[in-house]
Amino acid sequence: MTLRVGVIGGGQLARMMIPPAIELGIDIRVLAEAEGMSASIAATAVGDYTDLETVLSFARGVDVVTFDHEHVPQAVLQGLVAAGVAVHPGPDALQYAQDKLLMRARLASLGVPVPSWASVADSADLDAFIDAHGGRAVVKTARGGYDGKGVRVVSSAAQVADWFGDDPLLAEELVDFKRELSQLVARRPSGDVTLWPVVESIQRDGVCAEVLAPAPGGSPRLAAVAAQIGTTIAESLGVTGVLAVELFETLDERILVNELAMRPHNTGHWTIDGSTTSQFEQHLRAVLDLPFGATGHTAPWSVMVNILGGPASGDLDTPLRAAAAAQPTAKLHLYGKPPRPGRKIGHVTVSGDDLATVAYEARAAAAAFDS
């Protein structure tokens, strides 16, 4: 009788699905890559998500399979579907999150605004693209990139010589943007779509550092355009679950789609503390085809700051205590991961009436973990 959700992958996104699953009375089970991962409290199996038999065996105990990440191979996804397993998002949608060239081509065909781009098979192709776009370009591997990996800004094809091989690369114009935004969407299998307010994300070294929610100075037009883009993509690609659409706001006030993620996303972590329904609860509702919860923000402003790296000592108790002592309003989230330079090991969200105050408090609490 109890609704059962199986999550493939034991990282922090699976971990953050556990609290709302407990609240809603959902039996959540995780197929973890290894022992001791972030979501291990809910791990009912440890195994290789690229092995169909492993995944099928895990899936037999649940009503629906969803994901901590987008890396499950298409062959495994299709094997699950062929075996009658409910998979959300499904393989047809996930292919666009797994292949950036496929995604760019599909978005272009939908008329969704994207940066100038090309599929480049060799150095000559790329150098031609660079020449045509002011002498610089962003080059991305079509598969496997995240958090700044698989992305380089180059002025010559020679700078990605090591990436050329059998697969073409994605070349994009280097967009002259004012800021980066994110539109978080959720869609149910039965078709209902819901959106959170568009937020501003601040990246450092290709990694999300902070999110300001809602995006400061956001106009009704901006909100409408972002919502239209998010809804179009979710519906056209048949996304089920949470979809994050990362956007550029250009100096001339255009909105361009940068990246997609078909899962709960770092730019939505603020919703745990700052929205009536968090992206993690909504993702569970979506994949179970339960009616959506309200997505309004519960305070005028929320600021989310990532905890990156953590203390060199490896000791998290001391900064936890310091952050709690100094910032009683800070909602502290740790992912159960050992500190390591650059690694996302947690985040902090503060919500309140004054943007400057909540930003200060969130940054101060996160900074306690930098020592």
Add this chain to the structure above:
Amino acid sequence: MTLRVGVIGGGQLARMMIPPAIELGIDIRVLAEAEGMSASIAATAVGDYTDLETVLSFARGVDVVTFDHEHVPQAVLQGLVAAGVAVHPGPDALQYAQDKLLMRARLASLGVPVPSWASVADSADLDAFIDAHGGRAVVKTARGGYDGKGVRVVSSAAQVADWFGDDPLLAEELVDFKRELSQLVARRPSGDVTLWPVVESIQRDGVCAEVLAPAPGGSPRLAAVAAQIGTTIAESLGVTGVLAVELFETLDERILVNELAMRPHNTGHWTIDGSTTSQFEQHLRAVLDLPFGATGHTAPWSVMVNILGGPASGDLDTPLRAAAAAQPTAKLHLYGKPPRPGRKIGHVTVSGDDLATVAYEARAAAAAFDS
């Protein structure tokens, strides 16, 4: 390195400690009474909490032991302390939650306002008390009562003839109250005390049905008196963790202490969704002696409605779907317990600007489970 909290008892209060433990990166472990209890996702042991060896073995893996309930025998509590285990709240404090006669005597000695009361050993004592208090009295067993059990309103000692035995009973005046209130407090071993806003609780058949937070029409004087009472009790009794002080507000505007609970309490469930820091997170911080989080309410009003009994069919999916569809603002909490008449199987909280609206929405969502 990771902070480890052990909870004795696998009920819904232990269950509701799990989400904040996950968020704070705390390793939470539960000693459950049986398989398949509410908090089973965190159960690392199943055993008898009245057996010292069982409890000691469980306690060896954690930094501090705390509780889902107040029923662990003093001998076991003292055995833990003697073995060097950190126990919060400790046996000296818990004895007052375990014995209502002891509690009444201690509160009276502290000068905390309480209803008229007496320890009655036999029918003659009780009939004398009834005669002296207008022909009626509330009679309680000193130990083991909860949710209306072990409490009777009587006009003659004959009505509790079955309760007289070796142990005296507690007789109390039947207070002519305007409403019931609850003051939730948390105290750390190092002495820091924090309080949430005083709330109104509405009881039906001796069981909490609804909580309105904060208490409507509450004056600064009311808040100050309730805070003073809560702080005095927490400090004088050496409570560590969350303490709930249930209060009567009388027709002549006095505040009297009705009951104490030394653990997270039903009248504090609204804090999960309506306060910056929930009672469950604060309890974890308290027992680990971590600095407290802020306790303000995040919306002007929150209303919590218990889901009592649940559908006769035993099917919770249908009402969950109905409640989600009709009340998108409702925060739905299910405890993983099969429906049974009168049983607390979950609760709903709605927060917002207008008390009548949030009360309507919370009641409507909870009512979906009545069918």
